[in-house]
Amino acid sequence: MPLRLTVLAALALGAALPAAAQRVLPYPVTPPPQFERAVANGTRSPTGAPGPNYWQNGADYDIDARLDEATQTLVATGTITYHNNSPDALPYLVLKLRQNVHAPGVPRNRPVAVTGGLALSRLAVGGADLRDVTVAETPGSYSGSVEPGTYAVNGTVLTLGLPAPxxxxxxxxxxxxxxxxxPPATGTYRQGTDGEVTYIGYWYPQVAVYDDVMGWHTDPYLGNGEHYMDFGRYAVDFDVPAGWLAWGTGRLANADEVLTEQTRGRLAEALTSDDVVHVITEDERGRATQPGTDGRLVWRFEADRVRDVALATSDAYVWDATHADVDQDGDGDDEAVLINALYRPAGERPMEAPWERSAEFSRFSIEHLSDLIxxxxxxxxxxxxxxxxxxxxYPMMTLIGGDRSAPSLFGVTYHEIGHMWFPMIVGTNEKAYTWMDEGLTSFDTNEGVAAFFDGSSEARPAIDAWDRARQSHYALAGTGEAVAPMRHNDLFPIGGGTREVDAVQGGARVVASYSTPAVLLHALRGLYGEPAFYDAYREYARRWEYKHAYPYDFFNTVENRLGEDLDWAWTPTLFDTWTVDQAVASVQSEGGxxxxxxxxxxxxxxxxxxRVTYADGRVEDQTVPVETWLSGATTAALRFAPGEVARVEIDPGQFLPDVDRTDNVYPAEPADL
Structure with a gap:
C-alpha cells in the first residue's frame, strides 16, 4: 500500500500518529466510475494509452454557405454524415446549435447580443423531413425522449429522434x-462582425460528442466556456462578394478560380522565400481576386481530421505570407507550411498592434511548437x-484583436497557435476540463516567449517568461479566492478575485485554467529535468493525437513515463487549492x-x-524528497559538508510554485523598498 494511503488509513481508523506526522496529506486521484468502466472495457488503459478497444465517432460535413454582406446574414445548406463507430445502437442524435446563445430567452453566463440565433429551415434524415416538436420548454430533450422522426431544440442543444436506431x-x-x-463585435466574444471584418465561427449545426466514457455530451453552450468536438472531414463552399478576401480552415481547393495569377504567384513565392511576401498590399485591395459571376465568388475549403471550421472575409484586408519549415512526414526533410497574416493597415484597424510582424511571429510559433511537441x-x-x-x-486559424505591443502580440499569437496541438489535435473536453487546453498551452506559451525574446536583438529583447510577476497563479494562491482547476467551466464564480481581469470572465477561472496548471508543469519539469519531463509530455500528445483525452489519461501517461505516482502533485493543485510554502528554518554547524x-x-x-554555497565557492545540492512530507513530517534536516556557509537557498532554479520565497534564502535577503 502506498505510504500516503497507509497514513490516510491510520487517520480513518483513529490511530494516533507521531507528533511530527500531524499534517493534512493529499488524497489519491480517484477517477469517476464512468472512466473506470472505460478502462475495464478496454477503451482506456491504466498506463494512459488508448486501450485496444478504443473507438471514436465522427462526422463529415459538406456545406454551402453564403454571406449577405448588406445584412450580415449567413445562409447555408449542408449534408452531415454521422458515423457510429461505437458498440452501441443510437436511437437519437444530439446536435449543438451554438449560435442560439444569441437567441431570446436562452440561458447564458455572460452577456451577448440578442440577434435571434440560428433559424433551422430544414432538418431531414434520408430525404424525409423531421417534425419539429419544440415547445417553450422541452422536457427530456437532453435524454433522447423525442419520438422517432422528430426533433426538439432546447437552447443550444437539439435532440433528433432517428427513424430507426x-x-x-x-x-x-x-x-x-x-x-x-x-452578431456584432460588441455583442460577442469569439466571432462576429465589426462592419469591415466578418469572422464566422460556431456557425453550423454540429453533432455532439458521443464518447466511450460518458456517452452523449449534452452541455449547453452558455457563452463563457469553449467546447468538446469530434474530428471529421469538411468541404465548405463560401460565397462572398468578388474582391473580398476569404480564408478558412483547410486547403483552398480552387485558388485558380478565386485568385488572380499575380496573387497565386506571390503565394508560391512565399512557400520558398525566407522573407515575408506582401501578397496583397494596401493599394491592391479589391483587385486580387477573379471577377466572379454576378459580382460574387465561391471559395472552396477542404479539411480532414479537424474538429471545426472557421471562415474569415473582408474587403479591407492586406495579406502577408511566408512559410514555416516543418518535417511533417518524419523523413528528415522539411515541408513548407504556408503562413498567412490578414489585417487592416495601420491607421485603419480599430485597435493598434504591430501586425506587420504577425507573419514572422506565426512562423516562429509553428516551427517552435513543432519542435516542442x-x-x-x-x-x-x-x-x-x-x-x-x-x-x-480554430483549426488552422486564429482571430486576434486588441491594442498590443510586440511582446503582447507575439504572446497571444503563440498562445492561439499553440492551441492547434491542445485541443485541436489532442482533443479534450474544454468545457469540463478547461485547464487541459488552456493550462498546457499557457505552459507552451511561456516556453515560446522565452525562446523568442532571448535578447538576441533589439527586436527580441530578453524576457523572463517564468518571472513570478507574469504568473497570475500567485495573485490568488492562498488568498481564499482561488478555485480548483478541475471544475466545469460553467461553474466558476463570475467576477471577484484580486486580479484585474474581465469581471465577467472572473479572476478565479482565468487563474485556475491558465496559470495554475502551467506553473505546476513548470515545477515538474524542474524536478524531473527536461529530458524526462518532455519525454512524458510528448508521449501524452502522441498517444492522444486525433483522439479524446481525459485528465486521467494525462495523469497516467506522465506517471507511466516518469515511473512515479504523482498524486501528491495532481490533487493539491488541480483538484484543490493547496499551496506550496517551504522555508529555511535554521542553518547550524553540528558534529562536523x-x-x-x-x-x-x-x-x-x-x-x-x-543548495548550499560556501565562502570558498563550493556548491553542494541535496533534496528533501516528497516522501518525507508524505510521511507526515513538517520539518526535515539535511547534512552538508562542513565549511563556512555564504548562502543557503531552497529551489535555486525557482521552478517550485512557492507562495512566499522571502524565507527560502539564508541569510535572509533585504526586502525590496
Whole structure:
C-alpha cells in the first residue's frame, strides 16, 4: 500500500500518529466510475494509452454557405454524415446549435447580443423531413425522449429522434438548411462582425460528442466556456462578394478560380522565400481576386481530421505570407507550411498592434511548437486581425484583436497557435476540463516567449517568461479566492478575485485554467529535468493525437513515463487549492557538518531542492524528497559538508510554485523598498 494511503488509513481508523506526522496529506486521484468502466472495457488503459478497444465517432460535413454582406446574414445548406463507430445502437442524435446563445430567452453566463440565433429551415434524415416538436420548454430533450422522426431544440442543444436506431458501424445522413444574423463585435466574444471584418465561427449545426466514457455530451453552450468536438472531414463552399478576401480552415481547393495569377504567384513565392511576401498590399485591395459571376465568388475549403471550421472575409484586408519549415512526414526533410497574416493597415484597424510582424511571429510559433511537441500537420496557419479584443483559436486559424505591443502580440499569437496541438489535435473536453487546453498551452506559451525574446536583438529583447510577476497563479494562491482547476467551466464564480481581469470572465477561472496548471508543469519539469519531463509530455500528445483525452489519461501517461505516482502533485493543485510554502528554518554547524533544517509550511507537498554555497565557492545540492512530507513530517534536516556557509537557498532554479520565497534564502535577503 502506498505510504500516503497507509497514513490516510491510520487517520480513518483513529490511530494516533507521531507528533511530527500531524499534517493534512493529499488524497489519491480517484477517477469517476464512468472512466473506470472505460478502462475495464478496454477503451482506456491504466498506463494512459488508448486501450485496444478504443473507438471514436465522427462526422463529415459538406456545406454551402453564403454571406449577405448588406445584412450580415449567413445562409447555408449542408449534408452531415454521422458515423457510429461505437458498440452501441443510437436511437437519437444530439446536435449543438451554438449560435442560439444569441437567441431570446436562452440561458447564458455572460452577456451577448440578442440577434435571434440560428433559424433551422430544414432538418431531414434520408430525404424525409423531421417534425419539429419544440415547445417553450422541452422536457427530456437532453435524454433522447423525442419520438422517432422528430426533433426538439432546447437552447443550444437539439435532440433528433432517428427513424430507426443507428447500428454500430453504420452511418446516417442529415440534410440541414439554416441561417442566422452574424452578431456584432460588441455583442460577442469569439466571432462576429465589426462592419469591415466578418469572422464566422460556431456557425453550423454540429453533432455532439458521443464518447466511450460518458456517452452523449449534452452541455449547453452558455457563452463563457469553449467546447468538446469530434474530428471529421469538411468541404465548405463560401460565397462572398468578388474582391473580398476569404480564408478558412483547410486547403483552398480552387485558388485558380478565386485568385488572380499575380496573387497565386506571390503565394508560391512565399512557400520558398525566407522573407515575408506582401501578397496583397494596401493599394491592391479589391483587385486580387477573379471577377466572379454576378459580382460574387465561391471559395472552396477542404479539411480532414479537424474538429471545426472557421471562415474569415473582408474587403479591407492586406495579406502577408511566408512559410514555416516543418518535417511533417518524419523523413528528415522539411515541408513548407504556408503562413498567412490578414489585417487592416495601420491607421485603419480599430485597435493598434504591430501586425506587420504577425507573419514572422506565426512562423516562429509553428516551427517552435513543432519542435516542442510534434510536427504541425496541416497545410497552412492563418492569423486574422479584428472583431475581438483577445485571441481565439480554430483549426488552422486564429482571430486576434486588441491594442498590443510586440511582446503582447507575439504572446497571444503563440498562445492561439499553440492551441492547434491542445485541443485541436489532442482533443479534450474544454468545457469540463478547461485547464487541459488552456493550462498546457499557457505552459507552451511561456516556453515560446522565452525562446523568442532571448535578447538576441533589439527586436527580441530578453524576457523572463517564468518571472513570478507574469504568473497570475500567485495573485490568488492562498488568498481564499482561488478555485480548483478541475471544475466545469460553467461553474466558476463570475467576477471577484484580486486580479484585474474581465469581471465577467472572473479572476478565479482565468487563474485556475491558465496559470495554475502551467506553473505546476513548470515545477515538474524542474524536478524531473527536461529530458524526462518532455519525454512524458510528448508521449501524452502522441498517444492522444486525433483522439479524446481525459485528465486521467494525462495523469497516467506522465506517471507511466516518469515511473512515479504523482498524486501528491495532481490533487493539491488541480483538484484543490493547496499551496506550496517551504522555508529555511535554521542553518547550524553540528558534529562536523552543516545542518540545514527545512520547514514545510504549506499544505501542498513537493520535493525541496536545497543548495548550499560556501565562502570558498563550493556548491553542494541535496533534496528533501516528497516522501518525507508524505510521511507526515513538517520539518526535515539535511547534512552538508562542513565549511563556512555564504548562502543557503531552497529551489535555486525557482521552478517550485512557492507562495512566499522571502524565507527560502539564508541569510535572509533585504526586502525590496
Amino acid at each position: 443507428l447500428a454500430p458501424g453504420d452511418s446516417v445522413a442529415l440534410d440541414v438548411a439554416w441561417s442566422y444574423p452574424v 510534434f510536427p504541425y500537420p496541416w497545410p497552412h496557419m492563418t492569423a486574422v486581425e479584428g472583431v475581438i479584443t483577445g485571441g481565439m483559436e 557538518a552543516v545542518v540545514v533544517t527545512v520547514e514545510d509550511q504549506g499544505r501542498a507537498p513537493m520535493p525541496a531542492p536545497v
